Amino acid sequence: MEAILLEKIRSAADAKKEKVFQIEKTIWDNPETGYREWKTSAYLQGLYREMDFTPVPAGNIPGFYCDLDTGKPGPMIALIGELDAILCPEHPSADPATGAVHACGHHAQSAALAGAASVLKDPEILERLSGKIRFISVPAEELIEIEYREELRKKGTIRYFGGKVEFLYRGFFDGVSAVVMLHTGGGRKSFSLSPGSLGCLLKKIEFTGKASHAGATPHLGINALYAANMALNAINSIRETFRDEDHIRVHPIITTAPGAVNVIPGRVTMESYVRGATLQAIKAANRQVNRALAGAAASMGASVMISDRPGYMPLDNDRNLYTLSKKIMTSIAGDENVRERGQVDKGSTDMGDISCVIPSIHPSGSGAKGTGHGINYVIDDPYSACLLAAEYLAAAAASLLENNALEALRVSAERKLKFNSFQDYFNAIDSLNADCDAVGYHDDGSITIKLP
Numbered sequence: 001m002e003a004i005l006l007e008k009i010r011s012a013a014d015a016k017k018e019k020v021f022q023i024e025k026t027i028w029d030n031p032e033t034g035y036r037e038w039k040t041s042a043y044l045q046g047l048y049r050e051m052d053f054t055p056v057p058a059g060n061i062p063g064f065y066c067d068l069d070t071g072k073p074g075p076m077i078a079l080i081g082e083l084d085a086i087l088c089p090e091h092p093s094a095d096p097a098t099g100a101v102h103a104c105g106h107h108a109q110s111a112a113l114a115g116a117a118s119v120l121k122d123p124e125i126l127e128r129l130s131g132k133i134r135f136i137s138v139p140a141e142e143l144i145e146i147e148y149r150e151e152l153r154k155k156g157t158i159r160y161f162g163g164k165v166e167f168l169y170r171g172f173f174d175g176v177s178a179v180v181m182l183h184t185g186g187g188r189k190s191f192s193l194s195p196g197s198l199g200c201l202l203k204k205i206e207f208t209g210k211a212s213h214a215g216a217t218p219h220l221g222i223n224a225l226y227a228a229n230m231a232l233n234a235i236n237s238i239r240e241t242f243r244d245e246d247h248i249r250v251h252p253i254i255t256t257a258p259g260a261v262n263v264i265p266g267r268v269t270m271e272s273y274v275r276g277a278t279l280q281a282i283k284a285a286n287r288q289v290n291r292a293l294a295g296a297a298a299s300m301g302a303s304v305m306i307s308d309r310p311g312y313m314p315l316d317n318d319r320n321l322y323t324l325s326k327k328i329m330t331s332i333a334g335d336e337n338v339r340e341r342g343q344v345d346k347g348s349t350d351m352g353d354i355s356c357v358i359p360s361i362h363p364s365g366s367g368a369k370g371t372g373h374g375i376n377y378v379i380d381d382p383y384s385a386c387l388l389a390a391e392y393l394a395a396a397a398a399s400l401l402e403n404n405a406l407e408a409l410r411v412s413a414e415r416k417l418k419f420n421s422f423q424d425y426f427n428a429i430d431s432l433n434a435d436c437d438a439v440g441y442h443d444d445g446s447i448t449i450k451l452p
């Protein structure tokens with residue numbers, strides 16, 4: 001991009017830094033988990049209104065978007081900031097009532113996005129651009145509190161667990177040609193890029209046995225905890241069959257513990273992800289996991305209800321947006337402070353879903369210290385986490401939309417997407433939904449196994 005434009009962006013961002021740092025602090029002090037970010041969403045909408053934007057709220061869930069029209073024809077691009085916190089009750093800054101804390105740095109993303117919005121509104125910058133910019137504050141990136149989200153789904157409040165997927169479904173990404181976000185990362189005054197990240201499928205598992213007196217009549221019981229334990233062993237036993245290049249990760253947890261020590265546990269619930277590099281690999285590993293679950297239940301005479309839900313699709317960062325981002329990052333932080341990780345990240349994000357249908361980029365910034373999702377995570381360098389992030393976001397938008405939006409049009413023309421339409425993508429993820437009572441017991445003594 002033109003050096004003079006980047007200079008203008010950087011000095012406009014610098015002029016807003018106190019405000020941006022204050023936003024970071026305010027959201028840090030008010031953490032809320034996914035689809036509960038009402039305070040955060042209201043606070044940010046107020047800020048955008050102060051900047052003369054007209055927020056369009058999602059309505060029955062938190063989150064909103066604001067549009068900035070350059071007044072000249074051209075494509076629309078979107079910049080994203082995430083709203084939600086995670087749960088880490090042991091963190092010293094966790095909300096004592098809920099255990100929520102911004103130990104993934106999404107609060108800094110929201111501060112950066114607001115900073116970028118105020119920068120791009122600057123008339124001297126805006127007059128050089130064409131098309132539109134949509135600033136989207138999305139809820140619910142972290143795929144947690146599944147029971148709560150399942151409740152929202154059953155009530156019809158949401159259709160999808162991931163906020164970006166839900167926003168896509170609601171049409172908030174309609175007409176968007178490219179999507180840019182920057183996740184907060186560790187280090188100082190640096191950026192990093194990767195080709196993408198793993199996708200995941202989400203599982204809820206319920207073993208049902210039969211409760212009974214543990215001392216007097218264990219022979220009348222069926223131990224659901226032992227069935228779950230065998231399922232964990234069976235899953236561990238198939239790990240060596242996973243191929244390295246598929247990056248399969250299965251990490252089940254027991255979510256409902258049995259009640260009393262003198263009762264044979266009659267019901268145990270588990271949750272798990274099956275992560276992988278491609279949807280095909282995830283589906284194949286999931287079949288193996290389901291077989292392990294059903295086999296474990298059958299060996300005990302227990303039942304197992306397997307509920308599969310779409311998690312997140314693998315992220316494919318767009319090559320043109322990658323190159324453009326690398327250039328901007330180098331201009332902001334210097335060549336030595338831009339790291340290309342080369343391998344896909346092993347986490348999962350609903351930006352993966354967006355990248356299936358719209359050219360997208362999800363790199364990392366810096367400014368955080370400690371372990372992500374851990375008890376020692378803090379933003380110790382707000383300048384990097386918020387201000388440099390705002391500069392990157394604003395510069396990415398400006399690079400795409402300067403010169404009659406030449407770059408945005410190129411990104412769009414050369415796009416390589418997994419799905420040809422939003423509908424094809426939704427059909428693919430909807431087909432992952434399954435609820436299956438996997439083991440059937442029959443009067444003649446035979447057992448049938450049915451997998452989702």
Ligand SMILES: [Zn+2]
Pocket residue numbers: 086104142373
């Ligand atoms: Zn996270």
Ligand SMILES: [Zn+2]
Pocket residue numbers: 104105106141183
């Ligand atoms: Zn995150």
